[in-house]
Amino acid sequence: MKKKIVIINSIVVFVMLILVFGLGVLVTKNNNLENANTQVKTLTKVYSNYYKADTNIVVSEQDIRVTIIDKNGVVLFDNVNDFSKMENHLEREEIISALSGENKTIIRNSETLNKELLYYAEKVEIDGDYVFVRVAVPIQTINSYITKSIPLMLCFLFIIFGAEALISIVLNTLALKPLGFVKNGLQSLNNGNYKPIQLTKKDRELNELFTQINEIGEKLSDTINTLNDERDKLNYILNHITNGVIVIGENGEVVLANDNALKIFNITSQIVGKSYVSITDSKLVLDNIQKALQENSSLIFDFESIDRNYVATFKNIEKGFYILILADVTDSRKNEAMRSEFFANASHELKTPLTALRGFNDLALLGEKDETIKSYLMQMDKDIKRVLVLIDDMLKLSKLEHTKAENIVSVDMLEVANEVIEELKPKIVQKGLDISICGSGKLKANKDDVFILQKNLIENAVHYTEQGGKIEISIKTENGKKVFTVKDTGIGIDSAHQTRIFERFYRVEKSRSRQTGGTGLGLSIVKHIAERYNASISLESKIGVGTTISVFFNK
Ligand code: ADP
Numbered sequence: 001m002k003k004k005i006v007i008i009n010s011i012v013v014f015v016m017l018i019l020v021f022g023l024g025v026l027v028t029k030n031n032n033l034e035n036a037n038t039q040v041k042t043l044t045k046v047y048s049n050y051y052k053a054d055t056n057i058v059v060s061e062q063d064i065r066v067t068i069i070d071k072n073g074v075v076l077f078d079n080v081n082d083f084s085k086m087e088n089h090l091e092r093e094e095i096i097s098a099l100s101g102e103n104k105t106i107i108r109n110s111e112t113l114n115k116e117l118l119y120y121a122e123k124v125e126i127d128g129d130y131v132f133v134r135v136a137v138p139i140q141t142i143n144s145y146i147t148k149s150i151p152l153m154l155c156f157l158f159i160i161f162g163a164e165a166l167i168s169i170v171l172n173t174l175a176l177k178p179l180g181f182v183k184n185g186l187q188s189l190n191n192g193n194y195k196p197i198q199l200t201k202k203d204r205e206l207n208e209l210f211t212q213i214n215e216i217g218e219k220l221s222d223t224i225n226t227l228n229d230e231r232d233k234l235n236y237i238l239n240h241i242t243n244g245v246i247v248i249g250e251n252g253e254v255v256l257a258n259d260n261a262l263k264i265f266n267i268t269s270q271i272v273g274k275s276y277v278s279i280t281d282s283k284l285v286l287d288n289i290q291k292a293l294q295e296n297s298s299l300i301f302d303f304e305s306i307d308r309n310y311v312a313t314f315k316n317i318e319k320g321f322y323i324l325i326l327a328d329v330t331d332s333r334k335n336e337a338m339r340s341e342f343f344a345n346a347s348h349e350l351k352t353p354l355t356a357l358r359g360f361n362d363l364a365l366l367g368e369k370d371e372t373i374k375s376y377l378m379q380m381d382k383d384i385k386r387v388l389v390l391i392d393d394m395l396k397l398s399k400l401e402h403t404k405a406e407n408i409v410s411v412d413m414l415e416v417a418n419e420v421i422e423e424l425k426p427k428i429v430q431k432g433l434d435i436s437i438c439g440s441g442k443l444k445a446n447k448d449d450v451f452i453l454q455k456n457l458i459e460n461a462v463h464y465t466e467q468g469g470k471i472e473i474s475i476k477t478e479n480g481k482k483v484f485t486v487k488d489t490g491i492g493i494d495s496a497h498q499t500r501i502f503e504r505f506y507r508v509e510k511s512r513s514r515q516t517g518g519t520g521l522g523l524s525i526v527k528h529i530a531e532r533y534n535a536s537i538s539l540e541s542k543i544g545v546g547t548t549i550s551v552f553f554n555k
Contacts, residue, residue, distance in 0.1 A: 010164065048124045
């Protein structure tokens with residue numbers, strides 16, 4: 001800035017000096033020309049008078065040329081040249097002007113002398129006749145004067161220019177000094193250790209400006225400090241939450257990643273600002289992020305990294321940002337696996353002695369005559385049977401959790417529904433229920449899975465529909481999905497329970513469920529089978545009106 005000002009100042013002064021110098025030269029040149037004019041005219045007068053008195057002219061000054069020309073143009077005298085050899089001069093401009101009486105000076109290159117001369121002639125009357133007296137002064141004299149003055153002028157010009165440049169530097173340094181204070185103040189603000197600008201004692205206007213800058217600086221410094229505190233707090237919280245958090249911008253660049261996220265993906269280098277593809281090598285994670293970004297949708301998926309299990313939730317959090325939350329589920333998955341292993345083992349261990357117990361009970365029942373003991377034994381048989389059903393359901397659930405669907409075949413859903421109805425016929429008849437079935441459809445699945453699913457739903461409809469009620473079973477294809485629906489006119493389920501009835505052992509009325517031989521696991525088994533086939537379940541129910549449960553299979 002300072003340099004620029006000095007350079008511009010210097011250029012301006014230099015140009016001005018050149019102009020002044022040029023003007024000076026022009027004025028001097030004009031002055032000198034004017035002087036030469038006067039000189040040549042005066043000399044012409046002097047030599048005219050001289051000639052009138054004495055025709056033998058003597059010219060003492062070397063620079064001056066005097067020529068006498070007669071009325072016919074013949075040169076009578078010339079102090080510089082051999083006039084006898086000189087050509088006729090009647091056509092010379094100065095002679096023509098002298099003849100006409102409008103004398104004027106003429107600048108011309110003298111062919112005889114080969115230099116620029118200023119000519120002037122006068123008509124001089126002598127004894128009734130006349131001649132022309134012409135005087136010429138070399139112009140070079142004037143130009144050489146100018147040429148001589150150039151070095152001096154140049155010297156003068158450079159001294160002035162140098163002095164100006166020096167003054168300019170000093171003045172600029174002084175003028176720009178306050179800017180240096182402002183610069184230091186702003187720099188300290190930028191570095192986070194804001195120091196106000198020191199006020200000067202001399203300049204009131206500058207002090208006003210500094211005070212205003214200081215006020216703005218203080219406000220900015222406060223704001224920056226508050227923002228930094230907030231950012232630190234946020235970083236502290238982010239880095240101390242157990243989940244990994246990565247925020248991705250709409251162009252796929254990483255905006256933020258907390259410590260846990262870096263640990264999960266074993267990231268050691270700077271990741272913020274880079275594309276999300278540099279987060280991990282896991283194709284599963286990258287494909288899922290790409291898909292969610294393309295579809296602008298949310299996603300939940302499981303993945304493994306460094307021998308640990310994670311559930312990743314990818315969500316659009318508006319304003320063009322997406323958040324990837326990584327929850328470590330390794331321990332809970334282990335506990336869950338242990339729990340369900342225990343569940344399966346305990347069921348197995350219980351089933352054998354209970355089956356034996358039932359056998360012994362049957363034997364005891366056969367030989368027993370006493371009616372009271374017989375009734376106890378019959379109650380015992382009923383309870384053992386119920387526990388065995390419960391154990392069967394528990395084993396079914398455990399199997400569903402730990403195995404994948406096998407023996408996938410094309411299952412005719414209508415055929416399976418008819419088999420279920422056949423099995424449940426005694427109860428249906430006993431309750432006088434009006435059961436109907438419509439539609440048909442095939443499903444690629446394990447036949448046992450389809451049977452268990454349909455049985456649990458139809459059996460519930462039978463259990464929870466009062467005497468003489470109606471059950472409608474329908475099988476149809478809707479929006480490319482196979483839909484199996486059981487609709488009853490039973491007791492219905494209160495909305496408060498509707499979200500929970502798919503949980504294990506959750507029963508709205510325990511006593512009623514027990515009476516019907518329910519285990520509280522039926523709908524939980526239905527949910528697990530549906531999950532196995534990526535099917536979704538819908539439930540509509542109203543107390544006293546009835547319940548409709550549908551399962552939507554993708555294929
Ligand atoms: P349960 O063996 O007790 O029937 P489920 O898991 O099959 O167990 O059902 C859970 C609970 O949901 C039942 O105890 C019952 O209260 C309620 N429920 C299920 N189906 C129906 C239905 N069709 N109508 C009314 N209530 C039902």
